[in-house]
Amino acid sequence: MMQSFVTKLLALGLSLGLIAGNAEDIERFYHEVTAQTLYVVSAMDMRNIGMMLDYEYVRTGRYPDKSRFEDWMRKTFKENQSRELALDVWGTPWEYSTSAKGKTFRLVSAGPDTLHGTDDDLVYTGP
16 A cells, blocks of 8 residues: 555656656647637638627628727627627737728738737738
């Protein structure tokens, strides 16, 4: 029984040593996974918003005006306790625009740098 306990204790010690020895690798992996997850969540949010914008178009014959976008978002989507709906996952307001006749739209997330117009922006257009 004592030998089993010692064997388990040695295995635990070895495991902790391996983890401690690779702490930087584990932390880097964690940050990479978190960053990729935020991109996926943002893409899913954009897809959901796009689907509801398309529904609005089918219902009314045009996409909401840019000036009404935030109100439309609050009306269309239920309040979310975890974050503000008018912001992307990085806490930046969505950039939304429509064509002159309201027949197409463009939705942009500023991405992790929180600056619109940079290489990490995510863009969704419709239809």
